[in-house]
Amino acid sequence: MARKSGKPKAKTEEQPESPEPGHEARGTPGFEIVAREDFSDVTFLLEVRHPAMAKAARPGQFVIVITHEHGERIPLTIADFDRDRGTVTLVIQAVGKTTKEMQQICRVGTALHGVVGPMGLPSHIGDAKKVICVGGGLGVAPVYPQARAFKEGGAYVIGVVGFRNKDLVFWEDKFRACCDELIICSDDGSVGIKGLVTKGIEAAIDKHPDIDEVVAIGPPVMMKACAEATRPHDIKTMVSLNPIMVDGTGMCGGCRVKVGGKVMFACVDGPDFDGHDVDFDDLMNRLRRFVSEEKRAMEKWQENCKRLNQEPYTPDTVAERGGSGSAAAGTGRPS
Ligand SMILES: Cc1cc2nc3c(=O)[nH]c(=O)nc-3n(C[C@H](O)[C@H](O)[C@H](O)COP(=O)(O)OP(=O)(O)OC[C@H]3O[C@@H](n4cnc5c(N)ncnc54)[C@H](O)[C@@H]3O)c2cc1C
Numbered sequence: 001m002a003r004k005s006g007k008p009k010a011k012t013e014e015q016p017e018s019p020e021p022g023h024e025a026r027g028t029p030g031f032e033i034v035a036r037e038d039f040s041d042v043t044f045l046l047e048v049r050h051p052a053m054a055k056a057a058r059p060g061q062f063v064i065v066i067t068h069e070h071g072e073r074i075p076l077t078i079a080d081f082d083r084d085r086g087t088v089t090l091v092i093q094a095v096g097k098t099t100k101e102m103q104q105i106c107r108v109g110t111a112l113h114g115v116v117g118p119m120g121l122p123s124h125i126g127d128a129k130k131v132i133c134v135g136g137g138l139g140v141a142p143v144y145p146q147a148r149a150f151k152e153g154g155a156y157v158i159g160v161v162g163f164r165n166k167d168l169v170f171w172e173d174k175f176r177a178c179c180d181e182l183i184i185c186s187d188d189g190s191v192g193i194k195g196l197v198t199k200g201i202e203a204a205i206d207k208h209p210d211i212d213e214v215v216a217i218g219p220p221v222m223m224k225a226c227a228e229a230t231r232p233h234d235i236k237t238m239v240s241l242n243p244i245m246v247d248g249t250g251m252c253g254g255c256r257v258k259v260g261g262k263v264m265f266a267c268v269d270g271p272d273f274d275g276h277d278v279d280f281d282d283l284m285n286r287l288r289r290f291v292s293e294e295k296r297a298m299e300k301w302q303e304n305c306k307r308l309n310q311e312p313y314t315p316d317t318v319a320e321r322g323g324s325g326s327a328a329a330g331t332g333r334p335s
């Protein structure tokens with residue numbers, strides 16, 4: 001059973017407290033950040049040079065990242081890989097201490113301290129002829145390599161992507177390039193269909209009664225709703241689970257999930273599972289286990305920011321510091 005202390009925080013008594021903030025994401029030259037793009041004030045992309053990883057990566061796999069020498073380990077999906085450029089792309093939502101720290105210090109030209117992977121089983125891209133690839137919010141990024149792989153395998157691909165509003169939309173161009181149809185959903189109706197991605201799934205199923213498979217990636221509550229939307233139609237529905245991971249190698253048990261009444265470890269048995277068999281309520285409960293520790297870590301980091309008089313993150317400040325902007329973000333983006 002994993003404890004939060006064993007979680008990537010993996011700090012031992014001997015280790016010094018994280019020197020954040022003010023700590024550079026220097027790392028080794030092997031994990032250089034070659035591009036960064038800020039999609040919104042909480043979501044950003046890092047393209048990281050790692051030719052061996054780019055060569056080995058398959059859709060559905062993830063890496064464990066350590067931002068700096070004293071940073072914690074966090075799992076992040078390989079949202080894209082470009083073997084020619086020798087890079088992998090990560091799309092990150094700044095939700096807590098480490099992801100906010102990454103948002104603040106990961107700039108073009110710096111490097112991540114550690115990147116381990118590719119981890120997890122690659123997604124099974126079978127011989128489905130017609131698929132719906134669904135991404136909700138940040139889940140839009142990790143579902144992209146699967147949509148592309150299905151397309152390359154000759155399937156008819158319908159993309160369904162959901163965002164809270166128009167301003168948060170990203171990668172529409174990449175999805176249009178690999179999808180035969182793209183349905184955009186927004187909570188407020190500012191773009192595409194007004195409603196949740198389940199509405200997009202229903203529209204696609206109404207139009208195409210011969211869907212072989214649905215792949216849905218996003219917050220657990222969204223994946224649960226997608227699985228319920230396809231259950232009456234008996235359409236195979238794969239989801240990618242995001243429990244708290246520590247080692248990522250099946251050793252700690254932190255990422256255990258219940259699937260079809262059995263205990264599985266998402267890091268080695270997944271992260272993809274049949275959504276109709278997943279106990280989502282158990283997953284959501286387990287994700288809430290360390291909320292008070294996470295809050296404390298965040299508060300402590302913010303206090304340190306104040307103490308060092310460091311500007312809190314905004315996309316502008318990062319751009320000023322050379323972290324983003326057109327030169328970094330636009331060039332040779334993986335497609
Ligand atoms: C296989 C997998 C792939 C993921 N891919 C992405 C991705 O591509 N982009 C992205 O932004 N996020 C991804 N996540 C989630 C990401 O790992 C967490 O958001 C991150 O660890 C939060 O750390 P924090 O210190 O910023 O926030 P904290 O305040 O520590 O945590 C915020 C919330 O994130 C979750 N979380 C915390 N620690 C972990 C952990 N070690 N492992 C998993 N979840 C954790 C918990 O639900 C927690 O309540 C993925 C998770 C998994 C398991």
Ligand code: FES
Nearest residue numbers: 246248250253267
């Ligand atoms: S993360 Fe430790 S067993 Fe999966």
